Amino acid sequence: MTDQQETYDEFRDVVNMTPKQLESWLDTNESREVGQKDSGGESVGHRSGRRIIDLLNTKKADLTDDDYAHMRKVVGYVHRHTAQRPSGDVTDTAWRYSLMNWGHDPTK
16 A cells, blocks of 8 residues: 555545534634644644645645645644643543544534
8 A cells, every 4th residue: 555545545444524524613703713723723633624625625636745745744643642632521622623623523
């Protein structure tokens, strides 16, 4: 298996929201309130979520090296962040909202 194939498969495993679900989520206040903000006021995760929608809507044959680099970033973030799961119900937590900005809903 190639590195790109492995990256693609891992990305498809960790991103468990559809483009439509992610787009709807990114429109919420909760989505905009979490994460480290850049100079424009948008969080890194929120911007990543918009890129993930594009990646999910791109044919595999049309993905670029930059796309694969971002996919690896998403996989790494989701793995690191899920390892820090807080105890108790995570439904209405900044932890879950941050992950959802990256296309992963840990309650699914």
